Amino acid sequence: MVGEEDAVANYFPWHVVEHSRRDHDLQRYQGVKEEYLVEARSCPKCGTPPERLRWVYVRDDPQPSQLSQPPRCREGYLLICDACFLQVDFFCEHRI
Numbered sequence: 001m002v003g004e005e006d007a008v009a010n011y012f013p014w015h016v017v018e019h020s021r022r023d024h025d026l027q028r029y030q031g032v033k034e035e036y037l038v039e040a041r042s043c044p045k046c047g048t049p050p051e052r053l054r055w056v057y058v059r060d061d062p063q064p065s066q067l068s069q070p071p072r073c074r075e076g077y078l079l080i081c082d083a084c085f086l087q088v089d090f091f092c093e094h095r096i
């Protein structure tokens with residue numbers, strides 16, 4: 001099981017993805033998706049093209065204990081293959 005998780009690196013913990021997915025304020029940014037579509041990857045497992053993957057605008061607010069750490073990308077567009085339960089690609093919009 002550990003080996004499988006190593007093979008597929010997640011950009012974000014799944015609970016963060018789910019939380020963002022339910023946040024309608026975040027999902028209204030979906031408009032710029034077209035700009036990224038040209039460079040987006042297909043699902044490496046089933047080959048679903050990026051335009052048919054699920055695009056979720058994800059934001060991972062830093063915990064108080066993480067605020068002293070150097071900024072990293074915590075916000076942007078995440079491409080998910082629902083069939084494979086895979087985080088296929090990520091486009092950074094904002095470093096926090």
Ligand SMILES: [Zn+2]
Binds near residue numbers: 045046048082086
């Ligand atoms: Zn897939």
